[in-house]
Amino acid sequence: MSQQESMELKYLKSLARQYPNIAAASTEIINLQAILNLPKGTEHFLTDIHGEYEQFAHVLKNGSGAVRRTIDEVFENALSNKDKKSLATLIYYPVEKLDIVISEEDNIEDWYKITLHRLVQITKKVASKYTRSKVRKALPKDFAYIIEELITEKADISDKEGYYNEIIHTIIRIGRAQDFIIALSNLIQRLVIDHLHIVGDIFDRGPGPHIILDTLINYHSVDIQWGNHDILWMGAACGQLACIATVIRIAARYGSLDTLEDGYGINLIPLATFALDTYSNTNCDTFSIKYNTDYNTKDLSLDMKIHKAIAIMQFKLEGQVIMKHPEFLMDDRLLLDKIDYEKKTVMAYGKEYPMNDTDFPTIDPKNPYALTPDEEQVMERIRQAFLKCEKLQKHVRFLYSNGGLYKVYNSNLLYHGCMPMDGEGNFLSVDVDGKDYQGKQLYDILDNYARKGYYAKNDPAEMRKAQDYIWYIWAGPNSPVFGKDKMTTFERYFIEDKETHKETKNAYYSLLDHEDILNKILDEFELDTRKSHIVNGHVPVELKKGESPIKCDGKLLIIDGGFSKAYQGKTGIAGYTLVANSHGMNLVEHRPFVSAEDAIRNETDMVSDNILIETAKRRILVADTDIGRELKESIGHLEKLLNAYRDGILIEKGI
Numbered sequence: 001m002s003q004q005e006s007m008e009l010k011y012l013k014s015l016a017r018q019y020p021n022i023a024a025a026s027t028e029i030i031n032l033q034a035i036l037n038l039p040k041g042t043e044h045f046l047t048d049i050h051g052e053y054e055q056f057a058h059v060l061k062n063g064s065g066a067v068r069r070t071i072d073e074v075f076e077n078a079l080s081n082k083d084k085k086s087l088a089t090l091i092y093y094p095v096e097k098l099d100i101v102i103s104e105e106d107n108i109e110d111w112y113k114i115t116l117h118r119l120v121q122i123t124k125k126v127a128s129k130y131t132r133s134k135v136r137k138a139l140p141k142d143f144a145y146i147i148e149e150l151i152t153e154k155a156d157i158s159d160k161e162g163y164y165n166e167i168i169h170t171i172i173r174i175g176r177a178q179d180f181i182i183a184l185s186n187l188i189q190r191l192v193i194d195h196l197h198i199v200g201d202i203f204d205r206g207p208g209p210h211i212i213l214d215t216l217i218n219y220h221s222v223d224i225q226w227g228n229h230d231i232l233w234m235g236a237a238c239g240q241l242a243c244i245a246t247v248i249r250i251a252a253r254y255g256s257l258d259t260l261e262d263g264y265g266i267n268l269i270p271l272a273t274f275a276l277d278t279y280s281n282t283n284c285d286t287f288s289i290k291y292n293t294d295y296n297t298k299d300l301s302l303d304m305k306i307h308k309a310i311a312i313m314q315f316k317l318e319g320q321v322i323m324k325h326p327e328f329l330m331d332d333r334l335l336l337d338k339i340d341y342e343k344k345t346v347m348a349y350g351k352e353y354p355m356n357d358t359d360f361p362t363i364d365p366k367n368p369y370a371l372t373p374d375e376e377q378v379m380e381r382i383r384q385a386f387l388k389c390e391k392l393q394k395h396v397r398f399l400y401s402n403g404g405l406y407k408v409y410n411s412n413l414l415y416h417g418c419m420p421m422d423g424e425g426n427f428l429s430v431d432v433d434g435k436d437y438q439g440k441q442l443y444d445i446l447d448n449y450a451r452k453g454y455y456a457k458n459d460p461a462e463m464r465k466a467q468d469y470i471w472y473i474w475a476g477p478n479s480p481v482f483g484k485d486k487m488t489t490f491e492r493y494f495i496e497d498k499e500t501h502k503e504t505k506n507a508y509y510s511l512l513d514h515e516d517i518l519n520k521i522l523d524e525f526e527l528d529t530r531k532s533h534i535v536n537g538h539v540p541v542e543l544k545k546g547e548s549p550i551k552c553d554g555k556l557l558i559i560d561g562g563f564s565k566a567y568q569g570k571t572g573i574a575g576y577t578l579v580a581n582s583h584g585m586n587l588v589e590h591r592p593f594v595s596a597e598d599a600i601r602n603e604t605d606m607v608s609d610n611i612l613i614e615t616a617k618r619r620i621l622v623a624d625t626d627i628g629r630e631l632k633e634s635i636g637h638l639e640k641l642l643n644a645y646r647d648g649i650l651i652e653k654g655i
Contacts, residue, residue: 008640009644009649011637012637012640012641012644012649012650013650015637015638015641016641016644016650016653019638019641020652020653020654021645021652021653021654021655022642022645022646022652023655024654025638025641025642025645026642028638029635029638029639029642031133032631032634032635032638033635034131035131035622035631036621036622036623036628036631036632037621037622037623038129038130038131038621038622039129039581039582039619039620039621039622040194040410040581040582040620040621040622040624040625040628041129041130041194041195041581041622042063042066042192042193042194042195042579042580042581042582043193043194043195043196043197043409043410043579043580043581044063044064044193044195044196044197044577044578044579045197045199045414045535045559045577045578045579045580046059046196046197046198046199046559046563046575046577047198047199047200047201047227047416047537047538047559047560047563047576048199048200048201048227048537048538048540048560048562048563048564048567048575049198049201049202049206049209049212049563049564050201050202050203050204050205050206050209050229050563050564050566051202051203051204051205051206051207051208051209051212051256051259051564052206052208052563052564052565053206053207053208053209053211053212053215054208054593054595054596055563055574055575055593055606056212056215056563057211057215057596058092058593058596058599058606059575059577059590059606060189060193060196060215061091061092061093061189062088062092062605062606063189063192063193064577064579064588064590064608065588065606065608065610066192066193066579067088067091067092067122067188067189067192068084068088068605070122070125070126070188070192071084071087071088071122072084073125074121074122074125075118075121079118085603085605086603087115087118087119087122088603088605089599089600089603089605090115090119090181090185091119091122091185091188091189092185092189092599092605093596093599093600094181094182094185094186095182096596096600097600098178098181098182100600100601102178109172112172112177112181113168113169113172115181116168116171116172116177116180116181116184117168119181119184119185119188120150120151120164120168120184122184122188123147123150123151123184123187123188123191124151126188126191126192127151127191129582130191130194132148132152135148135151135191136148138187138190138191138220139187140183140186140187142179142183143179143180143183146167146171146180147183147184147187149167150164150167150168190220194221195221195222195223196216196219196221196222196223197222197223197224197225197407197409197414197535198216198222198223198224198225199225199227199414199415199416199535199536199537199559200224200225200226200227200228200229200230200415200416200417200481200537200538201227201228201229201230201416201537201538202216202224202227202229202230203227203229203230203232203233204229204250204564205250205254205256205564205566206256206564206565207256207258207259207292207294208259208263209233209259209263210259210263210264210391210395211263213395213398213399216398216402217394217395217398222402223402223403223407223409224399224402224403224404225403225404225405225406225407225414225415225416225537226399226403226404226405226416226450226481227416227417227481227537227538228416228417228473228474228475228479228481228482228538230399230403231450231470231473231474231481232246232247232474233247233392233396234396234399234400234450234453234454234470235453235467235470235471235474236386237386237387237389237392237393237395237396237454238453238454238463238467238470239383239386239387239467240453240467240468240470240471241317241379241383242314242317242318242320242321242471243467243470243471243474244379244382244383244386245310245313245314245317245379246314246318246474247260248260248268248271248306248310248382249307249310249311249314252287252289252303252306252307252310253287253289253290253307254289254290254291254292254566255289255290255291255292255295255303256292257303257306263391264389264391264392265389265391266382266385266386266389266392267381267382267385268306268382270377270378270381270382271306271309271310271378271382272302272306274309274374274375274378275302275305275306275308275309275310276302276305278309278361278362278374279305279308279309279361280305282305282308282359282361283357283359284304284305284307284308285304285357286308286356286357286493286494287304287305287307287308287311287493288304289303289304289307292565309362311489311493312360312362312363313362313371313375313378313379314489315335315336315489315490316336316363316368316369316370316371316375317371317379318333318471318475319333319334319336319337319368319369320369321468321471321472322334323369324468325468325472327431327432327433327434328472328476329431329477329478330476330477330486332348332349332486333486333487333490334369335348335490336363336368336369337368337369339355339358339363339365339368340352341358341365344358346494346495348491348495348500349500353495353497353500354495354496355494355495356494356495356496357493357494362374362375396454400451400454400455404447405443405446405447405450405473405480405481406443406447406525408525408527409626410580410625410626411527411528411531411532411533412532412533412534412535412580413521413522413525413527413532413533413534413535414534414535415443415480415481415534415535415536416481416536416537416538417479417480417481417482417483417536417537417538418480418483418506418508418509418536418538419439419480419508419521419524420438420442420478420479420480420483420506420508421506421507421508421511421517422507423507423510425507425511425514425516425517425520427439427442427524428442428478428506430442430478432445432446432449432469433449433465433469439524440524440525442480443480446469446473446479446480449466449469449470449473450466450469450470450473451466452466453466453467453469453470475487478506481538483505483506483508483509483538483539484503484504484505484506485503485504485506486503486504487503488500488501488502488503505539509539512551512552512556512558513551513552514552515552515555518534518551518552518555518556519555521534522534522555529555532555533554533555533556533557533585534555534556534557535557535559535578536556536557536558536559536560537558537559537560538560539558539560540560540561540562540567540570540571541558541560541561541562541571541576542570542571542572543561543571543572543573544570544571544572549561549576549587550587550611550613554585554613554614557578557585557587557613559576559577559578559587560575560576561573561574561575561576561589561590562574562575563575565592568592573589573590573591573592574590574591574592574593574606575590576588576589576590577590577608581620582616582619582620582621583615583616583619583620584612584613584614584615584616584620585613585614586610586611586612586613587610587611587613588608588609588610588611589608589609589610589611590606590607590608591606591607591608591609593606
C-alpha cells in the first residue's frame with residue numbers, strides 16, 4: 001500500500017466514525033446532493049459604515065429592500081400600499097411597532113389573527129430557498145416547533161386551514177401573540193440575508209461603531225475586510241501609541257469622544273485634566289469641533305483643548321515611528337522639526353509656509369518628537385485603558401477572527417482600498433521589514449503583520465515591530481487600505497495654503513476603466529477573469545459629478561456611496577448595498593435615512609433604487625458556490641467510504 005493509499009484509508013476510518021454504515025453514508029450523500037441543487041443564498045455587501053448604526057441597522061432589518069419586495073410578491077394586489085407599509089414596518093421594528101398598535105387598535109385579537117397569517121405567508125416565502133434543516137437551525141427556540149408546523153406543507157391533513165387557524169387561535173388565546181410576532185419578524189430578517197460582507201470601515205466619525213460590532217458579533221454569517229479605520233482601532237487595541245492618539249484625535253475632531261467614554265468605558269479624565277492644565281492659556285481656534293446635532297456644546301472649550309493636546313502628541317508619536325522605520329519612506333511627514341518659531345513658519349515640500357498656530361507649550365524645538373514626562377504619563381494611562389477595555393478587546397478579536405485585508409468568496413475578490421500600482425499598471429514593490437512584496441504577497445504579508453501585532457505576545461520585540469506596521473497600514477504611502485501618497489493632517493491644521501492639503505491617490509484609481517488592469521488583479525488572486533468581480537470600498541462615488549460605481553461592465557464595483565452622513569453631500573445618496581443572489585447581481589442605491597423613530601412612527605422606509613449589474617443565464621445553485629465545491633468534495637469522500645464498505649475494506653457498524 002502506497003503512502004497516499006494509507007493516508008486515504010486512515011481518513012476513511014475517521015469518516016466512518018460519523019457514518020458507520022452504508023445507510024448512514026448514503027443518506028448523507030443524498031442530503032448533500034439535494035442541497036447542491038438549491039438556489040444559492042443571498043449575499044449582501046456593505047462598506048464604509050463609519051459608525052452610522054441607525055442606518056446600518058435599518059438596512060439589515062429591511063434586507064436592503066428585500067423584505068418589501070417579498071411583501072409585494074406574496075400579496076401583490078391583495079393588500080393596499082398602506083397595509084404593505086404597515087406590515088414592513090412591523091417586520092423591521094416589531095417591539096416598537098407593537099407598542100403603538102396595542103395602544104391604538106380597537107380589536108387587537110382580530111389584528112393579531114390577520115397579522116400572524118400574513119407573517120406566516122412571508123416566512124414561508126423567504127424560507128423556501130433553504131433546506132428544512134437550515135431553517136430549523138434559524139428558528140427561535142421558544143417557537144421552533146410551532147413555526148415549523150405553520151410554514152411546512154402537511155399533505156396528510158385534510159383540513160389544513162382549520163389546523164393552521166387553530167394553532168394561531170391558541171397562540172392568541174394564551175397571550176403569546178406579541179412574542180410570536182416578534183419571533184416571526186426577526187426570523188424573516190434573518191432569512192432574507194444568507195451571508196453578509198462588510199468591506200471595511202466600521203469605525204470613524206459616526207456615534208455607534210460599538211453598537212454595529214455588537215450586532216455583527218451576534219449575526220448569523222458575516223465576514224469583514226478591514227478598512228483603514230478598522231486597522232487604526234485594531235492598532236489602538238494592541239496598545240500602539242500613535243494609533244491610540246489618532247483614534248482619540250479623530251473622536252475629538254468630530255465630537256464623538258462619547259464613543260470612547262460611554263461606548264467603551266475608556267477613561268479620558270487624565271487626558272482632559274492634562275489638556276485643561278497645559279493648554280488653558282493657549283489659542284485652540286485651529287482645533288474646532290465638527291460636531292453633529294447631538295453634541296453637547298457645553299463641552300466645546302474643553303474638547304478643543306483635548307483636541308489640540310492629543311493632536312500634538314499624535315504628531316510626536318508618528319514621528320518616532322517614522323524615524324524608527326526608514327523603510328516606510330515617510331520622512332516628508334516629519335514636520336515638527338521644520339518649524340521656525342520666530343518666523344512662525346514651517347518648511348514643507350522645499351518651501352516655507354506661514355503657520356496659523358505655533359503655540360505648542362509641550363514641544364521642545366531641540367527635541368520636538370519627545371513626549372514630555374506629563375505626556376508620557378497620560379499616554380501610558382490611556383494605553384492601559386485601551387488594553388484593559390474588555391468590550392474593545394472583544395470587538396477587535398472578532399475583527400481578527402472574522403476578517404482580513406481581503407477575501408475571495410464565490411469568485412468575487414473583496415478588499416477595502418486598492419491594489420498599489422504605478423502609472424503603467426505594474427504592481428508596486430513595497431519594502432516590508434527588508435524584503436520587497438507586491439500584489440497578493442503584499443496583502444498577505446501585511447495581513448500577517450496585523451495579526452502578529454495582536455497575537456505575538458511570546459515575542460515582545462516582534463510584536464512591537466508588527467504594531468508599527470499596523471500604523472503603516474493605516475497611513476503608509478503604499479498601504480493597500482490607505483491608497484494615497486500621504487495623510488496631510490498636519491498641513492490641514494496649520495497651513496492655510498490648500499496646495500499643501502493635497503493627497504494624491506494611488507495610480508490604481510486612474511486605471512479602473514482598463515479591463516486588462518482588472519484582469520491582471522483577478523489573475524493575481526487566481527480568479528476566473530470571465531466571471532469574477534472585484535468589490536471595492538473606501539472612496540465615495542461622487543454620483544453628483546456623474547461618477548459610476550460600475551466599472552468595465554461590472555467587473556469592478558465600488559460600493560462606497562456615502563453611508564456616512566459626512567459624505568452624503570458629496571455622493572448625493574446614502575450608500576449602496578451590493579446584492580448577489582441566485583438570479584445575478586444588482587446594486588441597491590439608498591436615499592438618506594431619516595431615523596428609526598420616524599420609520600416606526602410614520603412607517604417611512606429607506607427609499608432604494610435597484611441597478612441591475614448582471615443577470616445569470618441560468619439560476620445560480622449552491623453547486624456553483626464555494627460551499628458547493630466543499631459539498632462536492634464531501635460527497636466524493638463519502639462515495640469512497642461507500643465503496644470501502646461494499647468492498648469489505650471497512651466493516652459496517654450499528655446495523
